[in-house]
Amino acid sequence: MIEAHGALQRLAAGLTDEQVTEASGLPGWSRGHVLAHLTDNARMFARLAEHALRGELVAGYDGGMAERNAIIEATAGRSAAEHRAALVAHMAALEAAWARADDMDWSRPVTFRNANLAATVFARWREAWIHMVDLDVGVLPDDWPEDLAAHAIGFLLGRLPAGTHLHAEDARRQWSVGGGPPGTVVTGRVRDLAAWLAGRTPTVSPVAAEGLPALGPWPPHPPQRPDRA
Incomplete structure (x- = not known):
């Protein structure tokens, strides 16, 4: 996560006022909207962490x-310098909140996706790397860490029909969507599979003999809970 924040900070450092408005x-x-979202997303996760620790x-x-x-609309029009300052400040505050967590604290519940504090670290990891691609200033899915790509695939498997199997040729990893008979087998590089599932443009499109299945919606927030008797 610290690596992702560092990459995001370096990326934002090179943006001009003109680029921010494009x-x-x-x-x-x-780009200003993306930066505003990344900044406020850090603030929101810091808010959850501060309360969870109490x-x-x-x-x-x-x-x-x-x-x-x-909030995104109100802050998207900031200058490049203003975006940088706000982004750095809120990322630092988030990291400081997480740094105070001990082993027991990571299991504390949060309202975000009805999960726990540890899950917000993974969520921020996804947000940072995926939206760096959306800034469209040089970061591509090929730049994602392999572990991030594999994590994103696991998170986004619910977008696929039941029975779909994914095979990452370069990482020698496989994923299956349960709950149905064997179905489509999709093959590609791990970062390309992750980009496709995230709705971003892969460097090389994954392939399937029957054609790529249509993607369903992004995992809901909060997740749907099964009905209880």
Whole structure:
């Protein structure tokens, strides 16, 4: 995670005011929107961590997605220097909160995805690397750490139909989507499989004899819980 924050900080350091206003790789978002999201995402996770370490559960956003979206819109128009300063400050605050956690603290519950504090580290890891690609200033899925790509595949498997099998040729790893009969086998490099599942452009598209299956929605937040009797 520290490596991801360092890469993000170096990437932001080279951005000009003009680049910040230009379109990102996400439809309808400028690079400023992506930076605003990455900055506020760090602030939100720090908020969850601070409360979790006190044994408290709070929502990431009291106002839900409307508050999240409003913050992004309100801060997207910052100058490059303002974006850098805010991003660095909130990443440092998040890392400081995590640094205070001991082995027991990582299992403390948080409202984000009905998970625990440890899960927010992995979530931030995904956010940082995936959105660095969206900034469209030189970082590609090929730059993702292999472990990040493998983790992202596991997180995003729910986007695939039951019975789908993934085979990463370069990493000698396989994943299967349970709950159905054997289905499509998708083959590719681990980073390309991760990029495809994340809705980003892989360097070399994965392949399947029957054609690539359609991707379902991103895993819901919070996850759907099974009905209880």
